Amino acid sequence: MLRPSCPWAGSNSSSQWMQKQALDHFVLEARRKGYVARSAFKLSYLDDRFHLLDKTRTKAVIDLGCSPGGWCQVVRERAGDSCLLVGVDLLPVKATINNAVFLQGDFTSAALQGRLHAQLDELQLLPRRRLAGVEGVVDLITSDMCPNRTGGSEDRQRIAELNLRALQFSLPLLREGGHFVCKVLGSRASYPDLWHAATRHFLTAQACKPPASRAQSDEFFLVAHSRLAAPRKGLSPSASVGLGSAQQQSQHTYGLDDWPGFARRRSPKRRH
Ligand SMILES: C[S@@+](CC[C@H](N)C(=O)[O-])C[C@H]1O[C@@H](n2cnc3c(N)ncnc32)[C@H](O)[C@@H]1O
Numbered sequence: 001m002l003r004p005s006c007p008w009a010g011s012n013s014s015s016q017w018m019q020k021q022a023l024d025h026f027v028l029e030a031r032r033k034g035y036v037a038r039s040a041f042k043l044s045y046l047d048d049r050f051h052l053l054d055k056t057r058t059k060a061v062i063d064l065g066c067s068p069g070g071w072c073q074v075v076r077e078r079a080g081d082s083c084l085l086v087g088v089d090l091l092p093v094k095a096t097i098n099n100a101v102f103l104q105g106d107f108t109s110a111a112l113q114g115r116l117h118a119q120l121d122e123l124q125l126l127p128r129r130r131l132a133g134v135e136g137v138v139d140l141i142t143s144d145m146c147p148n149r150t151g152g153s154e155d156r157q158r159i160a161e162l163n164l165r166a167l168q169f170s171l172p173l174l175r176e177g178g179h180f181v182c183k184v185l186g187s188r189a190s191y192p193d194l195w196h197a198a199t200r201h202f203l204t205a206q207a208c209k210p211p212a213s214r215a216q217s218d219e220f221f222l223v224a225h226s227r228l229a230a231p232r233k234g235l236s237p238s239a240s241v242g243l244g245s246a247q248q249q250s251q252h253t254y255g256l257d258d259w260p261g262f263a264r265r266r267s268p269k270r271r272h
Pocket residue numbers: 037039040064065066067068069070071072088089090091105106107108144145146147148257258260261
């Protein structure tokens with residue numbers, strides 16, 4: 001959402017946010033390239049760096065927290081039209097994406113997860129039984145989900161819990177060699193359980209800050225690359241595989257998200 005109407009304009013923080021958006025390089029670039037959100041450049045960067053998407057190999061992607069649809073646009077662009085794409089968000093998706101299924105609701109609710117499993121079943125994306133055991137078939141699961149932020153340390157805890165649930169949900173669905181990416185807040189110390197699980201189940205795990213992620217934000221992305229056939233044993237929570245700089249991470253304070261959910265809820269119309 002690039003140029004929202006702004007019924008709440010007048011409060012300092014929202015007009016500051018609008019000013020920042022108007023001048024922002026990535027907002028202008030997103031508008032030029034037809035992305036519905038500047039966040040598209042975060043996934044593009046992560047893909048350039050970690051090779052998550054491929055036109056011939058990527059057959060199925062799940063995007064949690066997908067509204068307004070910037071990441072889905074990047075998936076469609078980079079994985080091609082035949083890649084199955086399922087998105088979930090509390091809010092409706094604004095982008096028009098061919099051959100994609102969107103489910104609106106709270107990812108953490110049993111009802112939404114039931115609908116999601118039914119949808120995955122219909123698309124034949126549920127784990128398959130093989131002679132050697134059960135195997136997932138999804139190539140990439142992303143989560144840019146971010147609960148509305150209060151600015152306190154509980155934000156980090158809430159997103160860490162949400163991410164852990166997303167990873168627990170994702171592990172059985174991902175094929176061997178598949179990837180999991182999620183937005184994290186703060187340094188690795190803010191999400192020890194998530195980090196531990198990522199390093200056990202994937203070949204590498206790295207926290208990365210794309211240039212499109214605002215410098216004043218404590219947002220990073222955890223990229224868990226290449227799901228292992230079986231989890232590593234005996235890895236302590238402090239073990240590091242491809243660890244980003246914790247010192248660099250801890251310099252960042254809370255900042256604004258891209259066109260955050262609470263704002264979109266108040267202003268459903270998008271103007272071009
Ligand atoms: C930063 S935005 C995602 C932007 C998206 N990646 C894009 O490029 O367009 C975060 C989204 O997470 C969604 N979200 C937060 N908590 C959620 C939950 N429990 N279930 C589903 N969606 C959630 C919000 O509604 C919001 O749209």
